[in-house]
Amino acid sequence: MQGLSEENNHFDSIIRLLELNEITKVIISTAFLRKSGLLLIKNHLIPHVDKIDFYVGIRNEITSAQALQELIDLGINPFIVDTGSSDIIFHPKIYLSISNCNKNARTIIGSANLTKRGITGNIEASIVADLNLDNNFEDINILSNINNSFENLKLKFPENVVQINSSEEIAVLLSQGRISDENLKTYISKQEDLENEPEENSRETIQSYIPKIKLKLPKITSNQNNKEASIATRLSKLNNSFELTGISNHEDIIPAGCILKWESTPLKERDLNIPQGRTTNITGSMTLRSGLSKISNFQSYFRNDLFADLHWAHSSRVSSSHLEVATAAFELIILGTNHGIFHLEIKHDPRKNTASYLQNNAMSHLRWGAAAPYIKSRELLGYTLKIYENSSGSPSPFVLVIS
CATH class of the missing domain: 3.30.870.10 (Endonuclease Chain A)
Incomplete structure (x- = not known):
């Protein structure tokens, strides 16, 4: 030893x-x-x-x-x-x-x-x-x-x-972000000291040609007769037990200067684009609702407040030309692991005379794009997604944290 x-x-x-x-x-x-x-x-x-x-x-x-x-x-x-x-x-x-x-x-x-x-x-x-x-x-x-x-x-x-x-x-x-650069500080260092921003779309092609390896793993079964509680329930119990002792079960690792702007409700299959059945439609996106942040004006918040400074343009697709579309750079952190920068699309329907709008449904969506392989995991069910705004803008103006 x-x-x-x-x-x-x-x-x-x-x-x-x-x-x-x-x-x-x-x-x-x-x-x-x-x-x-x-x-x-x-x-x-x-x-x-x-x-x-x-x-x-x-x-x-x-x-x-x-x-x-x-x-x-x-x-x-x-x-x-x-x-x-x-x-x-x-x-x-x-x-x-x-x-x-x-x-x-x-x-x-x-x-x-x-x-x-x-x-x-x-x-x-x-x-x-x-x-x-x-x-x-x-x-x-x-x-x-x-x-x-x-x-x-x-x-x-x-x-x-x-x-x-x-x-x-x-x-x-x-x-492609598949190896590190020893000339740059690690992620746990102060991000504001980093001057070299990753190349645009540097990670977006990785998953397209590197298939997830298919391992033959042992099947581990529980001796309990009853089914396990849902992930969300178990997490809730963990949170409660840790809070009693004054210990936090998870400390978000985010760059300095970041401000929390929105937090989702516990993530579900549709949010993570995990189909429950073969006939389930995979949208490729996540609906942006009020969430745990309890935003009252969530139908316009993402377009007119959080992402207002992005370059918005009408969709080039004829079938969805009524939609406004913008792209933003997000740093993606999942359960404490930094997966790098992704350029993701936000879609917004500005119409106020539709049935969806009148029924108080969400009008904005975040498309997962190249980040999809990282979020399509049942292990993430029950966690929440947080959107932070990085005041320094380096290495990206927004940070997505699943924790």
């Missing part, structure tokens, strides 16, 4: 693993990769660059462009693993080297990512195993399972596991 003594650390264990004699193959798998961690073992990787299979997770807001570039500069072409969903993480931390000398191998399997703190600073735990490959079938089977697992990963999910070969490919990943 790293952190209890200076002698037990992953850095030394990885170095010993890479110093085996006559190494024929190396496998390194890490969820998160930073340049600082890579530089610590760089000189020990160089003798084996043509023998290394390197797997690294992306779409996790930690793996960086600089770290991937360092691998390319070393002559290592890594396999990036993009699960196609921010709620599924590629998470195995495995270091393995196979030696032709004495037919042996060494592996480290545990919790340490290839970051500076992961291999030197955090409290991390792993098992280091020396494998005897000379007629020891148990050890041979362990090695085979490790090898086959990664080969099957590439075979089953070719769109999710892709080898990177150039700086140009890294630049594309960065522009």
